[in-house]
Amino acid sequence: MSEAVSARRPSSTIEIRLGTEADRPQILARMEEVFGSTPARRVESQWDWRWQRDPRLPAPGYRGVVATWEGQVIANLATIPAGLQIGGAPAEAWWFVDVLVHWGLVRRALRATVAARRAGGGAAGPDLSQGLAMALFDHPAAGPIQLGKHVAAQLISIGSRRGFEPLGDTGSRRRRISTSYPLGRLLGRHLGAGLAALVDPMLGPHPRPRLPVQVHDGPFDARFDALWERLQAAYPAICRRDAALLDWRYRQPPDLDCTVLTLAGADGLRGYCVVNAFEQPASGRRRGRRRGRILDLLTAPEDAPARTALLAAALATLRRQRVERAECFFCGAELGRLLTTLGFVPKVDRQGQPSVLWARHLPAVARGLYATQGDGDGG
Template sequence: MRATVRPLRGADLLRGTDRLRTLVYPEYPEAHEPRRHAAVWDWLARHPLAAEMHRWVAVAENGEVVGHLAAVPQHYRILGTRVVAHTPADFQILPGYGFYALSLMRRFFGVAENCVCVDQVAEAIAIEERMGAEKAGRLHYAAKGLDFSRPTRVPAPLRPAMKVPTLGLRAVDRALGAAFGRGPAVEPLFGFGGGSGKLFDGLSEEVSAEVPCAVEKDAAFLKWRYGPGSPPNPVTVLGAVEGGDLLGYAVLWVNEEGGDGYLLDLTTRPRRRDAARSLLREAVRFFARAGAYIVRYRFAESPTSPRPEDLRRLGFFFREGRRHTMLVRFADPDLHVTALDVANWSYSAGDGEATFWAGRPVGSRNGSARMG
């Protein structure tokens, strides 16, 4: 079966891409909601680097869209150097047209001088490696059960704990939280702009100066990433504050069903483990109050993140099979060598493309004052 790869332009190809999504992911309700995905692409089009975003489709001889891939740009700091790297996004191909997955990825690497990929799908990882990206390592996947009244959704590692009532577990959580002792005060933050914008800018600069590899997350980026119009909005933002200084922040989101709590980002000043512990403890308490049954957190261990042993002390467990792989390719050899070790990265799930699609559908309630 033959197809041609071309830039995605025009209403017909957009409609064809919406139909492709329903064929590739028939079991997912959100795949049948084109307005939801249109809203994500409208949001991506407001990114400061939107002019450097690209989308391609594979089109069969009968005009059917049988494949899709996008290249989403982002600013990174590698060894203090500001660079733009692209991430492959929304990669889809119909069975029978697998050859054109390579053709789509060739288009991607033809425009992406630098790339950062975070993926879990073995087939996609194999293609990315074939095109020149190299594995830097794997992100941690940690989860914590909060409410076992819904046993069908409890992961296998937690089933032995089903004998413990949920209220008892929350009492245990309070004890575990106290085990960290007192740390910096944590309080809700109302957005990333206004007077707090300089605090986020300063934190981003400090992280970039001391951590070899990081997403550039100044106030403008964070407002775009989590503010009005973004897929997860509204989110809750917690800040660790000491003497008027921002030591770190956490971005929390509960999905529309109210069951899954996501720790999208937790970033502190380098080596402020006390701030990471305080934020982690208060994040767990927030999700418990919100009625989430589980907390999910993907991250690279770094001087700006919690340590795995701190997560375990709060009752998190780690799942090897749910970890994502980071792959990189940078044109500058020195930058590439540095980026090729995940231990050099400050990186959370919210920094990457995988979480762009996990938002509320268009038309759902999002009028919260928690973001501004």
């Protein structure tokens, strides 16, 4: 820390508070220092879309919890509104999408705090007995109901002692789709595609949709509003999915190109599915790959034929887009079984643990929460 910053030191106490738009420069700086320039640039490119235009926000602007010391942001918990409906009624809940702790600054802050208290001049400060990260979650601004996916193992071990619980029959599944992309890069696109046509059937089932699934181009329209109105109370708990939210989530992101598949019914939409294909860049010795995600899927809970048709169409779409491997997040035992029949297997982390949905303070009546890959940060 420079002498100029030290000279205007207001206090040696760590403060935890609601994050605001004014914290943006420091949050991005800490992210670059901790995670590197590429993730920081991605967050910066998404900032206005995520925290200015999200229709679920009570007011535009960054929403999260920050820890500060000496006027510096030393940790932050980024959150986005869930738009949660429990039994068809709105309930305040927040997805946590990023947890960042700058350990270099935190160690300095803790040493200064201890020294100030020993000297008799330090304020009490927040309770850090469970660590700074959990202190962020314990702040009222983190929300009464907290939801998260792809939670780090260290945070799970602490959070499970502080009220976070894994929801059963949830998790990430994945499966191989096509070898066209890697074979095309090795042998040339045309020869690779020909060989892939022979190899791909061995990767797993490639079902054809038995119902007329169509591609929907353009904005989400009133049919999606009508489907949401019809189904929002059909699930014990579900996150908002009206046309305005879907348009913001899948049509407006600066770095997302989606294909929307729809299935018509007698009185409007019977269901829809959203898929995305993207290039996963090379990292170290690992070459780049073509990946896919099934981001969203909505039908009536009991409409298994519609779900099956939409998922079959999603797999066919991703195969045409030369995706090597696809991922899908599911909630519910029936959907999990359907994904298994379609060749999906559980996705696990480096420790062999499955990636499930974690919740804190979620009412018992909402334990059947329905969420997809596109909910939360999309991971």
